[in-house]
Amino acid sequence: MSGNGRLTRRQRRRLRREHGRPGPPGPYALLPWLLMGLGSFSNLFQGETPSPWIGGAGLLAFNSLYISVVFRGFVKEKREARATYVLLGAMAVVTFGLAIGYGGSWLLFFPLLSLACGTVLRKRWLVVTLFGLAVSACAIAVWRGDSASTPWTLAYGTFISGAVTSAILTLSETVMELRATRQELARTAVERERLRFSRDLHDLLGHTLSVIVVKSEAARRLAPRDMDAALSQVADIESVGRQALTEIREAVTGYREGSLATELDRARSALTAAGIEPSVRRSGPPLAPQTEALLGWVVREAVTNVVRHSTATRCAFEVDGNPERVRLTVTDDGRGEAAAPAPTPGIGGTGLKGLTERLATAGGSLTAGPGPAGGFVVTAELPVDAPGEENDDPASPPTLGR
Incomplete structure (x- = not known):
């Protein structure tokens, strides 16, 4: 035309x-x-x-x-x-x-x-x-x-x-x-579906491979001293691989649902394997599936960045909610803003920027930056019953990387 x-x-x-x-x-x-x-x-x-x-x-x-x-x-x-x-x-x-x-x-x-x-x-x-x-x-x-x-x-x-x-x-x-x-x-619908699929695979594989690498390193370190612990890490690698296959199949069909509780459990496992002490505190009312999915992607993105860039020793997840809104805060004691190459001012790099746009579409917000006591702090706020995106999958992730 x-x-x-x-x-x-x-x-x-x-x-x-x-x-x-x-x-x-x-x-x-x-x-x-x-x-x-x-x-x-x-x-x-x-x-x-x-x-x-x-x-x-x-x-x-x-x-x-x-x-x-x-x-x-x-x-x-x-x-x-x-x-x-x-x-x-x-x-x-x-x-x-x-x-x-x-x-x-x-x-x-x-x-x-x-x-x-x-x-x-x-x-x-x-x-x-x-x-x-x-x-x-x-x-x-x-x-x-x-x-x-x-x-x-x-x-x-x-x-x-x-x-x-x-x-x-x-x-x-x-x-x-x-x-x-x-x-x-x-044609636009086809392009949108291709974009959704590529983003999902990129995020799923990026996070999963990071966890596999960390656990493989842990298994290699533990093998000479504690074979049982090393085998436990290998079992975790197998579990992560099987879960990745399931998520990829769900991404292909477009029916993948995110879960905040599941992502927090995976975060504990990944951080522990990387030698980072995790802590989780959660309170507030039950969340809508769309809100769970979006916060789950925030947890996944934050953990991937902590494992890859932060050199942190501790990472804390805090979920506070009231009948109207819920807040997720992820804090680590690592290198802060220096942990991410070429950050976008105010909201970090491409991954957090994509999450910021996605949360804004659902009526929420995302801020990321150095914490007052050092480290890096990611804060996400959403309505308890966040609406899904009109023309996209609300659980579809943005691009990886700060």
Whole structure:
């Protein structure tokens, strides 16, 4: 679609080829209506028209202007150009001159002029112009008294020709634009699902691999001294791997639900294996699934950063809630802001930035930065019953890394 939301001729042709459905009629569909001028053409050859050279020139000029205006009317850029309105005005001058000068069959040029107006004009200007043409055609027919049809029939035909032409073209163009919009929405849905899937896999694998590496290192250190403890770490690695496979399957199907309690349990295990002492304190009312999922991702992101960057020895998780809002605070005693390369001012790096945007969509907030006593502090606040995101999975994670 063009920048103004309208379809170009090339796009309309492509859509018709792709779908095999009728689109807006082309300008050639309006050319057969020029046969209405055969009566005037016949009068010229039969010598019934005074000054036949003037009449012939007028007939040639009218047909040329009609074809030019109709073809320009099917291209939006040309239809709205000043030259098109100049040609339409010249066509109106020729029509009035021939109708007043010759009457009879020449009055049938009024419906043709109306039809050309229907291809160019829209909305209020179209109604005003068609009404003026209909009244003028009726008045000239009454004044001349030699119209090929009754004045009222001529007036009605003049008005309805332009109105129906404009209505058909507008409706057809709207249908084509709706088809293009539907295709665009389908492409957007596919892109959104790809983005969700890539984010989920990135976060799931990043966190899981970090835990596996930490536990593998712990098992290697423990093996020479305590084989049972080392085997326990290996069992944890197996459990983490199986859980990762389950989460990846759920991510593929799009039905993965996060759990704050589950993430806190995993955080304890990962931090303990990394030699970091965890502590958890939780209070407050039960949380909605969307809130649980979002806070679970905050815990996962915070733990991943603590294990990767902080060199901390302790990490505390505190969940406080009231009937309206809940707050999660994650505090470590590590290197603070220096633990994350190139942090984003005020909210950390890309991972925490993505979480900030996601929580803001759900009516919450996220702050992250050095703590007053050192270390790094991540604070998330959400409504107890946080709404899900309208066009995305509320449990879908942002990109990893501070």
